[in-house]
Amino acid sequence: MSDTHKPKLAVWKFASCDGCQLSLLDCEDELLAVAGAVDIAYFPEATRRMDGGPYDLSLVEGSITTPHDAERIQAIRKVSKTLVTIGACATSGGIQALRNFRDVKAFTSLVYAHPAYIDTLAQSTPIAEHVKVDFELRGCPINKAQLVEVISAFLNQRKPLVPHHSVCVECKLKEQVCVMVAHQTPCLGPVTQAGCGALCPGFARGCYGCFGPKESPNTSSIAQQWREMGASEQQILQAFRGINGYSEAFRVESERIEKRLHPSDDPKTP
Amino acid sequence: MPYRLDASSLQTLFENLKARGYDLLGPQRKDQAIVYDTLESVEDLPQGWTDEQEAGHYKLKRRDDDAYFGYVVGPRSWKRVFLPPRKRLWTATQKDGQLSLEEEPLPSQPIALIGVRSCEIHAIAIQDRVLLEGPHPDPYYAAMRAQSFIVAVNCTQSAATCFCTSMDTGPGATFGFDLAMTEIMEPEHIFVLEAGSPKGRELLADMDLENATDLQQAHAKAGIEQARQQIKRELPQDGLKDLLYQSFEHTHWDDIASRCLSCANCTMVCPTCFCTEMEDVTDLTGDHAERWQRWDSCFHESFTHVHGGSVRQSTRSRYRQWLTHKLASWLDQFGTTGCVGCGRCITWCPAGIDLTAEVKAFRDSERK
Numbered sequence: 001m002s003d004t005h006k007p008k009l010a011v012w013k014f015a016s017c018d019g020c021q022l023s024l025l026d027c028e029d030e031l032l033a034v035a036g037a038v039d040i041a042y043f044p045e046a047t048r049r050m051d052g053g054p055y056d057l058s059l060v061e062g063s064i065t066t067p068h069d070a071e072r073i074q075a076i077r078k079v080s081k082t083l084v085t086i087g088a089c090a091t092s093g094g095i096q097a098l099r100n101f102r103d104v105k106a107f108t109s110l111v112y113a114h115p116a117y118i119d120t121l122a123q124s125t126p127i128a129e130h131v132k133v134d135f136e137l138r139g140c141p142i143n144k145a146q147l148v149e150v151i152s153a154f155l156n157q158r159k160p161l162v163p164h165h166s167v168c169v170e171c172k173l174k175e176q177v178c179v180m181v182a183h184q185t186p187c188l189g190p191v192t193q194a195g196c197g198a199l200c201p202g203f204a205r206g207c208y209g210c211f212g213p214k215e216s217p218n219t220s221s222i223a224q225q226w227r228e229m230g231a232s233e234q235q236i237l238q239a240f241r242g243i244n245g246y247s248e249a250f251r252v253e254s255e256r257i258e259k260r261l262h263p264s265d266d267p268k269t270p
Numbered sequence: 271m272p273y274r275l276d277a278s279s280l281q282t283l284f285e286n287l288k289a290r291g292y293d294l295l296g297p298q299r300k301d302q303a304i305v306y307d308t309l310e311s312v313e314d315l316p317q318g319w320t321d322e323q324e325a326g327h328y329k330l331k332r333r334d335d336d337a338y339f340g341y342v343v344g345p346r347s348w349k350r351v352f353l354p355p356r357k358r359l360w361t362a363t364q365k366d367g368q369l370s371l372e373e374e375p376l377p378s379q380p381i382a383l384i385g386v387r388s389c390e391i392h393a394i395a396i397q398d399r400v401l402l403e404g405p406h407p408d409p410y411y412a413a414m415r416a417q418s419f420i421v422a423v424n425c426t427q428s429a430a431t432c433f434c435t436s437m438d439t440g441p442g443a444t445f446g447f448d449l450a451m452t453e454i455m456e457p458e459h460i461f462v463l464e465a466g467s468p469k470g471r472e473l474l475a476d477m478d479l480e481n482a483t484d485l486q487q488a489h490a491k492a493g494i495e496q497a498r499q500q501i502k503r504e505l506p507q508d509g510l511k512d513l514l515y516q517s518f519e520h521t522h523w524d525d526i527a528s529r530c531l532s533c534a535n536c537t538m539v540c541p542t543c544f545c546t547e548m549e550d551v552t553d554l555t556g557d558h559a560e561r562w563q564r565w566d567s568c569f570h571e572s573f574t575h576v577h578g579g580s581v582r583q584s585t586r587s588r589y590r591q592w593l594t595h596k597l598a599s600w601l602d603q604f605g606t607t608g609c610v611g612c613g614r615c616i617t618w619c620p621a622g623i624d625l626t627a628e629v630k631a632f633r634d635s636e637r638k
């Protein structure tokens with residue numbers, strides 16, 4: 001079959017660690033099938049081929065942190081029929097969105113010898129704040145099985161099977177013992193979207209919230225549970241202000257906790 | 271006529287079951303909890319351990335004796351056997367324009383459930399009603415039920431989260447078992463054994479056991495009575511259905527919703543909750559498709575998804591559905607309550623929400 005019959009796939013990178021793109025390369029078993037099913041037209045991480053658009057499916061990794069990137073994503077949207085964002089950076093702003101809670105100018109003057117050369121935005125924002133996104137695949141990194149599922153769903157023109165329920169459901173389907181209840185280990189599983197297969201609780205650790213808030217997340221209640229288990233306000237603040245710290249539910253909760261911690265502070269000083 | 275089995279001979283019961291072709295499932299220690307899984311021998315049992323349970327709290331502790339069954343129910347229930355968390359129903363393959371469907375074969379390995387508590391027998395009976403006795407019996411469930419052998423253990427102690435006495439479901443087993451045993455430590459460490467079915471009677475006859483003495487039987491009875499006396503939690507049944515129906519717009523649902531995580535842990539651990547979701551997947555080529563069944567929950571937004579969105583958007587409406595279905599509309603639907611008082615949803619709720627306390631709050635506000 002000639003490549004012209006296959007949907008054209010492009011993979012784009014913005015501010016990110018490349019881990020999510022690597023998940024695609026890491027699909028050893030499925031990669032040949034993916035390569036057979038789509039025409040990988042643009043994927044600098046994997047191939048030197050750089051075919052022009054339009055593309056049937058664009059996978060976008062990373063967040064928008066510079067004026068240049070803010071323009072680039074507009075151009076990518078224009079040449080993409082379907083645009084899917086992959087990973088915590090692209091869907092919530094990523095760990096680099098911690099800057100959003102502080103003054104980025106103060107950071108650059110601390111970190112760089114010549115801050116004048118740094119052209120960066122005040123905030124790291126998810127792709128969906130800039131362009132219309134057709135589907136958001138969460139995770140830090142994304143789960144490769146979910147990525148293959150999203151591509152399969154796209155190819156077969158069906159809805160991707162990516163549940164929005166809690167990590168707890170995966171934890172229970174795998175019949176793991178709850179670390180909150182049985183070990184008194186604080187866990188973000190009850191407010192975090194499934195996707196990882198409840199990996200950390202399976203190793204007797206609490207969930208770090210890599211897949212961002214689940215649908216209807218009761219962040220105040222889980223914060224209260226953590227408190228009752230002896231976690232400090234600082235620990236709870238840091239738990240919400242992680243990889244998905246700028247996602248709305250986690251952000252609102254962390255700001256609430258910050259107010260409790262520093263009622264009079266100006267949050268804009270680093 | 272009850273028989274006696276020396277605690278040191280428990281393995282012979284296991285051997286007898288194995289010789290009849292059963293795989294054994296039963297309690298064992300794993301990741302600081304007592305869970306049901308494959309048992310090889312009595313060595314796997316959590317001998318000398320007990321559990322301490324409270325709302326949102328579970329802890330294993332050493333006992334000061336060598337009891338084999340000196341604890342109550344843990345996070346897993348027997349529904350994992352009859353209604354597994356995930357199972358494939360069929361696969362479809364497309365080849366040369368031909369579509370072929372292959373149903374998943376039904377299980378054929380008989381299993382013996384060791385250490386089933388009275389509340390759990392009631393839970394199995396409730397699931398039987400829903401999954402076996404309805405108009406569309408679940409074939410997998412039916413096959414597993416037909417091949418299972420139930421060894422009940424009468425509770426001689428209860429946890430703080432147990433309330434079987436309110437639900438009339440324990441602590442002693444009265445039906446639904448092939449064998450029932452009561453473990454006693456005095457005057458000596460033995461099991462008082464009783465058959466509850468032809469299969470059970472046949473097995474006991476083969477084991478050629480001595481009769482239990484009157485004293486041993488009295489100790490067994492006293493053990494069960496002790497469990498009953500220890501139970502402090504209550505869920506009074508009088509007028510409960512009407513109370514919940516009348517509380518539909520009560521503000522207390524908002525109070526619960528401020529704590530409820532809608533994480534679905536309560537429904538996952540509940541031995542009577544039976545809701546499942548169908549998941550269809552294809553591979554990249556579209557030539558291969560599978561349908562899976564997995565546990566679902568009324569706490570999920572997707573549970574009531576219809577064209578245009580979810581009917582139960584708020585956690586308030588989801589918790590209300592769960593509690594009202596369990597304790598009220600279940601009666602109208604299936605002629606039985608949906609709760610057996612095992613306390614799992616209380617213990618395994620990460621926010622420690624206790625349905626008995628919530629029902630009491632509704633009652634108290636009504637009295638005012």
Ligand code: SF4
Nearest residue numbers: 168171178179187189
């Ligand atoms: S360990 Fe965490 S993810 Fe698992 S059930 Fe408990 S709270 Fe939920």
Ligand code: SF4
Nearest residue numbers: 540609610612613615
């Ligand atoms: S509702 Fe709770 S106490 Fe009742 S059977 Fe289910 S898990 Fe047990």
Ligand code: SF4
Nearest residue numbers: 389425428432434440
């Ligand atoms: S609820 Fe009753 S029957 Fe069930 S474990 Fe507790 S004491 Fe035993």
